[in-house]
Amino acid sequence: MPPTQANITKFLESVHPYDSLPASEFKRVVEHFACQSFLEGNSIYRRGELLQGLYLVMEGSVEVTDQSGTVISQLSPRNSFGERGLMGDGYAVTSARAVVDTIVLVLPPDEFTRLMAQPGVFRRFFARGHHAEPRRVDMATQKVGDLMSSPPLACAPQDSVRDAARLMRDRKVSSLGVVEDGRLVGLLTTRDLSTRVLAEGLSAVETLVSAVMTHNPTGLPVGALGADVLNIMLEHRIGHLPVVDGDTFIGIITQTDLTRFQAISSTQMIREIVEADDIQGLRAATARIPKLLVQFVGGNIAHEVVTRFITDIADAVTRRLVLLAEETFGPPPVPFVWLACGSQGRQEQTGVSDQDNCIFIDDGFVESQRPWFENLARFVSDGLNACGYVYCPGNMMATNPRWCQPVHVWRSYFHGWIATPDPMAQMLASVMFDLRPIAGSHMLFADLQAETLERASRNSIFVAHMISNSLKHAPPLGLLRGFATVRSGEHRDHIDMKHNGVIPVVDLGRVYALIARLTPANTRARLVAAEEAGVISGAGATDLVAAYDLIAELRLRNQAAQIRAGRTPDNYLAPYEFGDFERSHLRDAFVVVRTMQSALSHRGSATV
Known part of the structure; x- marks a missing residue:
């Protein structure tokens, strides 16, 4: 019925x-x-x-x-x-x-x-995946939760003043929340220690925190805005504000946090990098990347803009290291170009990045000049590692002699991979198709790039192998509207948002670029260019770009949340911690990716 x-x-x-x-x-x-x-x-x-x-x-x-x-x-x-x-x-x-x-x-x-x-x-x-228009990052419109610089630190009212002071010293903070039975009851600052303990001659061992703390301090909910913080600080002439959820202590926001937020920008960081005299100066700048990521995500900046800004910082560090190396070892004996591949090559770096790089050397190179390039590679690679861009676990770095060669050797590499596309050749070709010049003589790469794309796209067997290789990373789809999550270990019940989230789209974009001989290395730019070139249909491109936007943005949001919680960001996301709304759209985005993979596998280089 x-x-x-x-x-x-x-x-x-x-x-x-x-x-x-x-x-x-x-x-x-x-x-x-x-x-x-x-x-x-x-x-x-x-x-x-x-x-x-x-x-x-x-x-x-x-x-x-x-x-x-x-x-x-x-x-x-x-x-x-x-x-x-x-x-x-x-x-x-x-x-x-x-x-x-x-x-x-x-x-x-x-x-x-x-x-x-x-x-x-x-x-x-x-309209899943279509984010709001990017807007300028304005402190007054930021949520308080995005302005806090670190996870909450607290003591108990019955703790001694000495123990509280030692905690502040060791953790390099100027205030502590005072919590009893899970409820915020007070606030202790370095000013309290100065004016209420030292100035009064009280014993730091015998005096309890409850005797000198500010009782029942003014607090703000985590959803309050930066403008609320400014107004209260000015009105009450205070420099520390607790952030609460009801009575639960969430953290503290300080004048230093506000100043730091205003000071952090990719442009300012790049200026500091360009002026840095040593690796310590570079490391001081890159140490602020996590906070920059939180700031951008909190400002609703589009993921492709966020990752571009973060990659710009890595590029600037690389170029500065190359210049410092030349100051140390002297000018290069022959022209060269330092190139990045992987996420840096695609301008898609996030809060989690290792280094992938190589060197193309002018064909005037002779083996007696190799020590100079070995010194360059080691200096730059060690410097990048010190700045947080850890060594590539697969040794895809210029320090590996295989990836520091004259142009004619690189040409033979590409020709060999195209002619004999075995699994190793496919893997290496996939990495190298994302190359982007960073420092040195860019023209050493430009001609070879055009030549390689033209040769590879004409080899139907190589294209077929690249298509097959691109389908090895499957979206994490389970049956009955569920997800295929990690089954055991540290990341059990999580999705790997890198290998099963963004990488399947990265692989699709790379194949589209190969088929149409497109020069962009950035994944989103490749998808847009592929539509314009007729490699994928307008509807397919629209769906895939929207799906990629959603996946990439959730990955960044998850990393920002991890940073705010005081954790090291990674690529693992717990989908069942999201509401039905976002979980449904994330799964739909994965369905779009799987559909486009299926279309590519069945139609090869035809329009999909």
């Missing part, structure tokens, strides 16, 4: 985003939904068919497959499908069938389009 209007209304009241629509809008949407029933095994729509609207599973189960028949999603009640086609040309980009007897609700295309044209929860829900 088909559901009644009352049944449909009650059902939609439990489904997001409909449960958040204004009452009048909700009533209109309910009236526009039509009900359709499908028997077990029946097709709901096939790829390429004109969609009847947005589908919503009310009862039963729906299986969605790509063009090759691969199951990419199994949907249960409250799951929507068909929106990708509706946001494109109106035609289905997948196929869907009922796994069991199923009832779906269908919202007509014109109603879907109307809702998507309006700002609000409906558009935010379905």
